[in-house]
Amino acid sequence: MRAAVMLDSRVEPAAANDAAAPAVCQGKASLAAAAIAPVLGARDLVKRYSGLVVTNNVDIDLRAGEIHALVGPNGAGKSSLLAQLSGEVRADAGRIDFQGRDITRLPPYRRAQLGIARTFQITSIFLEMTVLENVSVAVQVRQGHSFRFWKKVGRDASVLARARELLERVGLSDHAGRLASELSHGQHRQLEIAIALAGEPKALLLDEPMAGMGLEDSARLTRLLQSLKGSVAMLFVEHDMDAVFALADRITVLVYGQRVVTGTPAEIRSNAEVRRAYLGDLS
Ligand SMILES: Nc1ncnc2c1ncn2[C@@H]1O[C@H](COP(=O)(O)OP(=O)(O)OP(=O)(O)O)[C@@H](O)[C@H]1O
Ligand SMILES: [Mg+2]
Secondary structure, rough: HHHHHHHHOOOOOOOOHHHHHOOOOHHHHHHHHHHHHHHEEEEEEEEEEEEEEEEEEEEEEEOHHHHHEEEOOOOOOHHHHHHHHOOOOOEEEEEEEOOOEEOOOOOHHHHHHHOOEEEEOOOHHHOOOOOHHHHHHHHHOOOOOOHHHHHHOOOOOHHHHHHHHHHHHHOHHHHHHEEEHHOOHHHHHHHHHHHHHOOOOOOOEEEEOOOOOHHHHHHHHHHHHHOOOOOOOOEEEEEEEEHHHHOOOEEEEOOOOOOEEEHHHHHOOOOOHHHHHHHHHHO
């Protein structure tokens, strides 16, 4: 497995190289460069826990509108990397930029306000409220209303219309009036995505969205994420390689805290050492 760390990580040039391109780019070419400018990017990120380096000089870019999968063996540092991007964990070194702004020192709530959403924190769902109410609260928060006025603005037609639109988008319209506690595991995930989308994020970070799901729920969530492609950039950690290859525009492989390679699904599939070191483990 150690050998994988030595893999060539230059299948695709890092965005820092892309950023250098405008000097020679004119017209259409510079438009193309702008189109793939990263919405969220990390440079030389380092995180240590005691003697353990869980993030080892990692560079990663999430481009506008793309679905980017982060894969690697257990303990590779995938969740830790996501947590540093969302701000829950402070990096020891390196830099994180969001839409051209240095956010390395910003706390999670500020990053959320700027447009970085993180899903699958079950606490974001109020189980004793209906599905529609849950999304309505998120829409209200987005619109700047206080929770205290929930009852009053809960009757606000524009809030309800927006909440219904989001439920439609995630496929939960038929469940709007049900208590959130009555939903299945897969439907909870759909609801969490509706809540995250209420904030109109530019980047959505998902840690193992398919975890614990049966085949049917997993296929439904894959279709949902596919349907969102282009509207929000998504970085997702996933062990389900069928979902990864079905969804991802690009895949980053992390092993022992190091970025081994970033490439398209075809490039990752055909990378002999990744196959041997990681994909082979799963098939
Ligand atoms: N708060 C912490 N304190 C100490 N060690 C930690 C902490 N969080 C994570 N680690 C360690 O960092 C390493 C990477 O953990 P992380 O959860 O990021 O891996 P992962 O790639 O998400 O793994 P998995 O696929 O199992 O979810 C592991 O060895 C883990 O034990
Ligand atoms: Mg993890």
